[in-house]
Amino acid sequence: MTVAVDVREVSKVFGTGTSAVRAVNHISLTVNEGEFVGLAGPSGSGKTTLLAMLAALLKPTEGEIWIEGHDLGRMSEGQRTRFRKDNIGFTFQANNLVPFLNVQENVELMLRLTNQYNKGNRSRAIEILQRLGLGDRLTAMPSQLSGGQQQRVAIARALIHRPSVVLADEPTAALDTERAFQVVETFADLIHEEGRAGIMVTHDLRMMRFVDRVIHMQDGEIDRILTERDDIDALAYADAMVLVGTSATPKVETVAA
Amino acid sequence: MPLGLSTYLAFKEIWRNRLRFFLVSIFIALIAILVLFTAALAEGLGSGNRQFIEKLDADLVVYQDRANLQIPSSRMDQSTIRSLRRVDGVRAVGPLAFSNAFIIQNGKRPLQVAIIGIVSGQVGEPPILQGRKIQRNNADEAIIDANVARQGGLKVGDTMTLRSVQGTDEKFYDLKIVGLTDGRSYGLAPSVILPSETWDKVRPKGASETGAAEVEYNVAAVQLDNPARQADMAKALASQVANITAVDRVTAYSNTPGYEAQQSTLNTQQFFAFLIGALVIGGFFQIQLMQRIAQIGMLKAIGTGNGAIGVSFLMQIIMITALGVLIGGSGVLLVAQFLPPVVPIVFAPKTLLTAVGALMIIGPLGGLVAVRSALKVEPLTALRLA
Numbered sequence: 001m002t003v004a005v006d007v008r009e010v011s012k013v014f015g016t017g018t019s020a021v022r023a024v025n026h027i028s029l030t031v032n033e034g035e036f037v038g039l040a041g042p043s044g045s046g047k048t049t050l051l052a053m054l055a056a057l058l059k060p061t062e063g064e065i066w067i068e069g070h071d072l073g074r075m076s077e078g079q080r081t082r083f084r085k086d087n088i089g090f091t092f093q094a095n096n097l098v099p100f101l102n103v104q105e106n107v108e109l110m111l112r113l114t115n116q117y118n119k120g121n122r123s124r125a126i127e128i129l130q131r132l133g134l135g136d137r138l139t140a141m142p143s144q145l146s147g148g149q150q151q152r153v154a155i156a157r158a159l160i161h162r163p164s165v166v167l168a169d170e171p172t173a174a175l176d177t178e179r180a181f182q183v184v185e186t187f188a189d190l191i192h193e194e195g196r197a198g199i200m201v202t203h204d205l206r207m208m209r210f211v212d213r214v215i216h217m218q219d220g221e222i223d224r225i226l227t228e229r230d231d232i233d234a235l236a237y238a239d240a241m242v243l244v245g246t247s248a249t250p251k252v253e254t255v256a257a
Numbered sequence: 258m259p260l261g262l263s264t265y266l267a268f269k270e271i272w273r274n275r276l277r278f279f280l281v282s283i284f285i286a287l288i289a290i291l292v293l294f295t296a297a298l299a300e301g302l303g304s305g306n307r308q309f310i311e312k313l314d315a316d317l318v319v320y321q322d323r324a325n326l327q328i329p330s331s332r333m334d335q336s337t338i339r340s341l342r343r344v345d346g347v348r349a350v351g352p353l354a355f356s357n358a359f360i361i362q363n364g365k366r367p368l369q370v371a372i373i374g375i376v377s378g379q380v381g382e383p384p385i386l387q388g389r390k391i392q393r394n395n396a397d398e399a400i401i402d403a404n405v406a407r408q409g410g411l412k413v414g415d416t417m418t419l420r421s422v423q424g425t426d427e428k429f430y431d432l433k434i435v436g437l438t439d440g441r442s443y444g445l446a447p448s449v450i451l452p453s454e455t456w457d458k459v460r461p462k463g464a465s466e467t468g469a470a471e472v473e474y475n476v477a478a479v480q481l482d483n484p485a486r487q488a489d490m491a492k493a494l495a496s497q498v499a500n501i502t503a504v505d506r507v508t509a510y511s512n513t514p515g516y517e518a519q520q521s522t523l524n525t526q527q528f529f530a531f532l533i534g535a536l537v538i539g540g541f542f543q544i545q546l547m548q549r550i551a552q553i554g555m556l557k558a559i560g561t562g563n564g565a566i567g568v569s570f571l572m573q574i575i576m577i578t579a580l581g582v583l584i585g586g587s588g589v590l591l592v593a594q595f596l597p598p599v600v601p602i603v604f605a606p607k608t609l610l611t612a613v614g615a616l617m618i619i620g621p622l623g624g625l626v627a628v629r630s631a632l633k634v635e636p637l638t639a640l641r642l643a
Contacts, residue, residue: 048640057558057636078562085560092558092639095551098266100273112262113560141273157559169640 004164004197005031005054010063011220012049023049025220026063031165036191036198038208041217047201048169050217054199055088055167056080068164085113089158089166089196091187093173096154097142103129104138107156114161121160128156132186148179155187159194166191168200172207184210205239208232262561263568271573278577281541285581286588288534289616292527293589294602296612299523301601302445306519307510308402309373309443315351315380315478316487318509322500326512328355333474333501340498341477346490348482351380352474354453355443356460358421360409361429367420368409371443374456374472381478383450388413388436395454400436404447408598413437419449424464432459444513445601479503531615535623542574542627553631554638563632570628571621578620582613 012024024046031037039047052058053065056072057080065072067087075083089110097106107125111117129135132152142150151171158166168187172180184200188210191198200211208214214232216224226232271278304311310318319341324331333352341350354374359367375381377391383400391398399419401411411417411434419430432455441448451459457472481490491503504512511517546553553566586609593602 052637052640055558055640057640081557081560081562084558088560090559090639092555093641095555095639098552098556100270105269110559112265 001032001035003030004033004035004068005029005199006064006066007050007054008064008066010050010053010060010065012046012053012058013061023220024053024060027217027220027222028063029215029222031197031199033164033197034192034195035213036188036200036211038211038214039199039201039217040203040205040208040214043203044219045217046220047217049220051167051169051199051201054165055090056084086161087164089161089163091151091154091158091166091168091171093170096157097150099142102139102141103134103145103153106142106153107160110157110161116161125156125160128160128190129153131190132156146179147174148176148183151175151179151183152186155183155190159190159196162194162196164197166196166198168198168202170202171200172202172204177206180204180207206236208239209236263565263572266565266569267572267576270569271576278573279580281538282577282581282584284537284541285534285578285616285620286585288530288537289582289585289613290589292530292534292612292616293586293609295523295527295530296608297589297593297602297604299520299527300605300608301603302519302523303516304440304603304605305442305445305601306513306516309371309441309448310506310510310513312383312439312441313381313478313506314480315506316481316484317479317491317494317503318506319350319477319479319494319498319501319503322495322502324502326502326504326509327514328475329514331475333477335471337498337501338474338477341479341494341501344490344494344497346482346486346493347479349380349480351376351382351478352453352472353381353476353478354456354460354472354474356421356456357444357446358419358449358459358461360405360411360449361418361420362409365409368405369446370405370419371446371448372419372456372459373441373443373448373450374453374460374474375450376453380480383438383441385436386438388434390436391450391452394452395458396452397430397432397455398435398452399432399455400438400450401434402438402441402448402450404440404442405449406437408447417449419459421459421461423462428459430455430459476509527612531619534616535619537623538574538578538620539623539626542570542624543630546570546627546630550634550638553634554636557634557636558639567628567632570624570631574620574624574628575617578617581620582616586613 007027007029010024010027011022014021014023027050039050041047049058053060059073070083072080098109101109104125107129108117108122111121126138129138132155134149134152137145137149171187172183175183184207209232211232214226214235215222226235320326321331321333338350338352341347356372357369358372359369361367377394382390391400405411413434413436415434416431417434419432421428453472487505494503495501556566593604596602
């Protein structure tokens with residue numbers, strides 16, 4: 001297995017002096033090519049800050065991040081932008097798509113950005129979109145798509161230029177359960193097939209059934225790593241039960257009354 | 258590739274939101290119309306005031322000393338003109354006399370004209386485009402300028418009737434048009450050039466002025482042996498000839514009544530039109546930017562450089578400004594075809610190009626704040642961390 005992402009003793013501190021906040025505290029982890037990792041934890045646990053550092057959007061205060069043999073900490077702002085463009089695929093919670101480009105053009109934008117806009121890659125873009133069930137929506141505008149369809153377009157855009165690492169920030173936050181499962185499952189399949197290193201930040205533990213490894217964060221540190229399939233499925237199942245239980249509680253109270 | 262990407266994004270956004278961008282272009286077109294009309298009006302009024310003096314074949318214009326460079330207040334007698342001719346470095350001198358009268362034509366409104374008295378063969382006599390020069394100083398002949406020909410529908414060979422008030426009576430003089438010269442308006446009126454004695458006969462005058470022995474001119478037009486020595490010669494003339502002031506042609510027409518006030522008023526209007534244009538464009542793009550911060554953050558997060566985003570913004574500004582100026586400019590030229598000839602608008606290519614150039618600059622200038630704001634959007638916005 002080739003290591004795609006290597007995080008070494010990374011910390012991120014915002015502010016200085018008494019107002020300093022240590023959002024990420026001495027974290028080390030690796031992600032291999034073809035591996036899909038879930039980054040979980042409550043709000044404020046530091047998972048989005050860690051994702052921002054992995055995406056070369058933030059510089060660590062301490063430690064090193066290596067992606068495909070490149071030390072992100074040694075790069076200038078311009079180098080990091082270029083590195084991001086060529087090596088990182090991104091999906092976000094919202095505002096994923098350029099509103100004035102249609103589905104196909106949104107995906108091809110990454111090809112234009114990375115100078116890979118050619119006939120072969122354009123065909124590949126259509127193939128990926130067909131694979132994601134959007135073959136008949138190629139000319140649709142983002143405003144004509146559902147939230148799930150928009151996320152699938154974003155997934156296609158994140159993968160089209162063959163980046164080393166694909167990062168997803170709360171990709172299911174705006175989706176209903178059924179669509180959320182569909183989106184993450186497709187995402188996981190494509191990451192495995194294409195041999196990319198995938199990292200997904202989510203607070204929805206039910207989505208962890210599709211990842212290979214769960215890294216759970218608490219107060220800026222890693223407090224648990226689940227690698228066994230049974231443990232991961234148990235975590236996802238437990239989270240699903242919590243949600244079902246919460247929604248069922250009022251019914252019980254009504255009957256008792 | 259950044260330029261290609263910028264062009265692609267700029268074009269796509271404009272095309273997919275063409276109605277919104279077109280409306281902004283219409284705003285710019287309206288501003289362009291205002292600016293171009295003001296420029297054409299300033300040029301028209303300016304040239305209407307200065308044309309005759311601007312085109313004089315003279316290096317200096319000589320006034321009576323205490324006239325404060327006001328032609329109607331200045332008087333120049335024959336002896337002063339003779340003195341001017343005797344000064345070393347003066348090649349030729351021609352006396353000029355200015356007044357007003359009306360051309361009377363059947364079925365038409367009287368056309369007010371400047372009547373300008375010249376001495377045939379001397380400085381101040383305009384070039385003839387058609388017909389011939391005036392041959393005698395007391396001939397009942399006239400040269401009309403192109404403005405009289407256009408506004409009055411007159412041509413060489415016609416006989417026109419000039420009306421003026423002398424004493425308390427209206428007098429009518431029939432003069433034959435023998436020559437046509439180019440546009441030579443004076444005091445916002447088209448001009449009729451008359452031989453000096455005819456001019457003196459025709460001009461409006463009080464009862465006491467009738468029967469004067471010699472023609473009393475207003476100013477003298479002076480040609481120099483060495484035109485490059487204008488300033489020195491103006492001083493030399495003033496020191497060697499009593500009670501005169503000599504100035505160059507630009508100073509002379511700048512001092513025609515109301516010229517500076519009129520030009521500065523129109524220039525101020527134009528300045529504010531430019532300012533409004535810059536604010537409209539700046540405001541539109543700033544609002545547009547505020548609606549697109551998340552999108553710009555996302556574009557930066559996926560690796561789009563500041564250069565591509567900034568250039569894309571600038572291209573959009575330039576494109577919609579150019580479209581607006583094109584629409585406005587075409588509108589102005591179209592409307593100008595239907596304006597009556599008395600409306601003093603002149604589309605001088607230099608003035609129009611300057612106005613169009615200025616409009617093309619104020620667009621990007623107005624949008625610079627929005628471009629700067631776009632460049633400052635943090636890619637972390639995409640992760641809601643900024």
